[in-house]
Amino acid sequence: MQKTDYIIELAGYKKEDFSVCLGCKICASVCTVNDLEMNINPQDLLVSLFLEQEVDRDHLLVRYCTNCYRCTSACPWRIKIPDVVRALRESLSVASPFEKAFKGSINIWGRVYEPYVFLMAIPFLLKEGYVKHMAKWTEYMSIHLPHKVKRLNRSNSLNNSHGLNGSNDLNGNKGRM
Amino acid sequence: MNYGYYPGCSLTGSARKLDKGVRAIFRKLGHSLNEIPDWNCCGALEYGDRNELIGLSRENLKKAEGMCREIVAPCPACYKNLKEANSDANFEILNPLELLDKEALVSLNAMRDLKGKVFTPYYGCVLLRPEETAIRNKTVMEDLITFFGGEIEGEKIKDRCCGGNQFFANKWATEKLSTLILEKSRGVMVVFCPLCHMALKTFSTKRKIIYLTDLLLYLTGDNNAL
Numbered sequence: 001m002q003k004t005d006y007i008i009e010l011a012g013y014k015k016e017d018f019s020v021c022l023g024c025k026i027c028a029s030v031c032t033v034n035d036l037e038m039n040i041n042p043q044d045l046l047v048s049l050f051l052e053q054e055v056d057r058d059h060l061l062v063r064y065c066t067n068c069y070r071c072t073s074a075c076p077w078r079i080k081i082p083d084v085v086r087a088l089r090e091s092l093s094v095a096s097p098f099e100k101a102f103k104g105s106i107n108i109w110g111r112v113y114e115p116y117v118f119l120m121a122i123p124f125l126l127k128e129g130y131v132k133h134m135a136k137w138t139e140y141m142s143i144h145l146p147h148k149v150k151r152l153n154r155s156n157s158l159n160n161s162h163g164l165n166g167s168n169d170l171n172g173n174k175g176r177m
Numbered sequence: 178m179n180y181g182y183y184p185g186c187s188l189t190g191s192a193r194k195l196d197k198g199v200r201a202i203f204r205k206l207g208h209s210l211n212e213i214p215d216w217n218c219c220g221a222l223e224y225g226d227r228n229e230l231i232g233l234s235r236e237n238l239k240k241a242e243g244m245c246r247e248i249v250a251p252c253p254a255c256y257k258n259l260k261e262a263n264s265d266a267n268f269e270i271l272n273p274l275e276l277l278d279k280e281a282l283v284s285l286n287a288m289r290d291l292k293g294k295v296f297t298p299y300y301g302c303v304l305l306r307p308e309e310t311a312i313r314n315k316t317v318m319e320d321l322i323t324f325f326g327g328e329i330e331g332e333k334i335k336d337r338c339c340g341g342n343q344f345f346a347n348k349w350a351t352e353k354l355s356t357l358i359l360e361k362s363r364g365v366m367v368v369f370c371p372l373c374h375m376a377l378k379t380f381s382t383k384r385k386i387i388y389l390t391d392l393l394l395y396l397t398g399d400n401n402a403l
Contacts, residue, residue: 010226010227010228011226011227012227012228032337032338032340032354035338035353035354035357036350036353036354063346063347064343064347064350066302066338066340066341066342066343066350066354067222067302067342068302068306068338068342069302069303069306069307070302070306070338072306072307073306073307073308078307078308080307083227086225086226086227087226087227090225090226090229091226095223096345096346098345098346099223099345099346102221102223102224103223103224103225106217106218106220106224106233110217110218111186111189111216111217111218112186112187112190112218112221113186113190114186114190114191121345128348129348130345130348133379136378136379137191137375137379139194139378140190140191140192140375141191142190142191142193144189144190147189
């Protein structure tokens with residue numbers, strides 16, 4: 001299986017689903033990333049995947065898509081481009097240190113334990129200037145103990161999910177890659 | 178009425194205020210919320226591909242089997258993920274906003290009103306999009322505010338994106354998007370999403386940004402709600 005086919009399948013689609021795209025570019029006219037003064041056309045991403053062209057990890061949508069689904073609401077075919085971007089991010093292993101800490105917390109406790117996430121991401125938060133916002137975050141901060149959730153039944157949960165029928169697990173091991 | 182309750186990670190952490198508010202309002206409405214035992218994270222918007230997200234939420238639905246038919250999920254991301262995982266429709270997944278109709282508002286027995294006050298209701302993305310997982314009544318916050326005499330501003334920005342999803346990856350992007358929203362709004366901003374609340378609050382200067390539940394508690398006489 002082509003890598004692009006795999007990414008499309010991860011997003012819950014088949015390659016043929018993208019063939020209906022009319023090229024109307026209405027997704028580009030509403031895309032939130034364009035509010036960041038970038039010249040983005042989400043339809044180009046679908047075309048690239050349809051033509052089995054690999055998408056670079058520096059693609060502006062891969063980096064900046066906000067998962068807002070404005071493109072989906074506007075699209076005549078309701079194609080969920082944010083789901084495609086999320087599959088791309090996953091396959092290209094694009095995650096900030098904060099997101100990695102977030103996933104790490106879920107793997108340990110089954111839940112997001114915020115003090116752990118902040119602790120693990122401290123070098124990133126310091127470097128990227130998040131500390132100056134700490135004063136405003138005092139309302140949010142709370143010290144509490146993590147609740148230990150019973151280990152997730154990984155194989156069952158994925159077998160029951162849509163699409164790949166358990167070809168990858170929650171550690172991110174991709175069975176078909 | 179008895180509902181299953183899925184608070185999700187943020188409502189047990191940084192969005193405890195929303196959790197307390199939802200529980201208090203449901204108590205006032207005469208409903209009971211029974212927390213799903215041993216629930217796990219729904220994956221929010223960050224956890225990997227769609228299969229992984231749906232898998233996590235299916236685990237939660239399995240844990241709710243036998244205890245309830247209707248599950249209340251206040252966090253918009255949890256609500257969306259549970260709704261997507263509920264493909265065989267064993268449960269009805271509800272957001273508290275869907276239970277706040279006119280009848281419910283009357284039974285709140287409000288002791289105050291909002292006359293002369295200006296509000297900007299802000300829903301953000303996940304509550305309104307995509308259509309199949311969106312809340313049914315997309316003007317519920319406006320209905321509520323005007324019902325109690327308040328004025329509405331900033332309707333055109335209610336479904337814009339605050340960039341909360343990029344907060345811990347590209348902070349400047351969230352700052353730019355949130356600032357655009359803050360500039361186009363007036364009065365008190367009323368939100369229901371923990372991520373929107375955090376993003377807007379971080380980049381606002383003097384604006385008051387509150388959860389809808391805070392507003393409801395204020396109406397029912399709670400002096401510390403706002």
